[in-house]
Amino acid sequence: MGLGVCIILIAVGAILTFASDWEIEGVDLDLVGLILMAVGIIGTAVYTSILRRRRMVVPPTTPTMTDDDRHGLH
Template sequence: MGIGTSIFLIALGAILTFAVEASIGGVNIDVVGWILMAAGVLGLILTALLWGRRRESVATTEQPVEYRRVEESRDVAPPR
């Protein structure tokens, strides 16, 4: 779940919890809103943790196998 999806779930849950006054038979819309907000917050936390791990740098101690010297040769004399 990405950051955008998490924020969308939080916003949708807040709308259902605080702004909607309708009732559906057998479904409490306030509870659905709280569940969506909790899922959004959990997704936001997990996404932040995964992004933090992804940004860690890995240091290697191995040296390159060999160094090569590159020399440039010109067949034409440089301009005066």
């Protein structure tokens, strides 16, 4: 799930919870909106933690030289 989808879930959840006055029999739209916002927030947190892990820079290791390598002996 990408960052855009997470933001859309949060926006749709907020609209259902705070900005709508629809009533559907058997469905609590406030609860559905809260669930969508929670899923969007969790998705955003997971996405940013994975993105942070991908951007971690590992310094290159320097090769170790033995005494034979220094003297040109193979």
